[in-house]
Amino acid sequence: MGSRGIESRRRLEQAALKLYRHHGYGEITAAQIAERAGLTERTFFRHFADKREMLFANGSAMEQLAIRAIQDAAPAPAFQLAITGLRAVAPLFEEHPDLVRERQRIIDAHVDLQERELTKRNQFSDAIGTALRDVGASDTAAALTGALAGVVFHDAFVRWLREPTRELAAVIDESASSVRQLTAMPVTQS
């Protein structure tokens, strides 16, 4: 996508969040979002499948950043590679922290958006798992590490939403450390 395309997307996203804030997510149509952004409805649908999908449009950018970082850092232990992938995603969120927070408030208020968010989180975990397999991790280690990376990222993201002045990458490292500490205890048969 060229810089004009990126600019259009950004304008549509900002217009949408502004309209949702004043009228509620449920009340607003794609046509209204396009109008507010000074663009055509056709432009809206060139960028987004629908209003719901618009809120999750950064999913593929997240995957691309994580996958590239994993490829660049390999070979290394799978969990370490996964965390490196997560850290590479942080700038996407840090660029526009207010938009990220506003978007999250909307998702948290709508059950269907929460379901979609879980699906997107799952896709992100799968993408990391696939990238790990592609750089040599076993199938089982790759899938499990991808799922763990999803947990780490979500934990860090939720913490970061509450502490917006911190670097997301640093919070990701903290969450990864918490996972290591929590699981360090041998599990005894009960």
Next chain:
Amino acid sequence: MGSRGIESRRRLEQAALKLYRHHGYGEITAAQIAERAGLTERTFFRHFADKREMLFANGSAMEQLAIRAIQDAAPAPAFQLAITGLRAVAPLFEEHPDLVRERQRIIDAHVDLQERELTKRNQFSDAIGTALRDVGASDTAAALTGALAGVVFHDAFVRWLREPTRELAAVIDESASSVRQLTAMPVTQS
């Protein structure tokens, strides 16, 4: 629920899976399932909100078993308690391994059921997190350990589907060990 209620549920579930196998999940109505089970449609809806929800009806039983096991085993480190909770759930699946497999094939073939499954997995993680908090874990440790338990259970469940003769509780212990080994490596800043 009395033993007659449990028996009705079981008959409805078995009738549904049989009909899905021959006609496809999409073609079958609640009325047809009830008829096949020799029960009324009203009985169906006394047990299940709809056809989709029927496939996830064991969610609350899973939560109850896990929560009780966590309460019984506390105090202990959070991850260890969580794994004890997961092991307590295993009999629910081991009782009817063929039904579990058939149900999973249906879910895997339908995107909307996969979304619902993710929601249910998330609810199970949340329930474990809440149980851990109730026995004294900090908010952050409880939520993160609940999420990790969800990952461990899903990993074990997928492995167990491929190795039906093994004890699910033993596979859960293996998955927990894998998580510990994968995350044991300190994460170095890259």
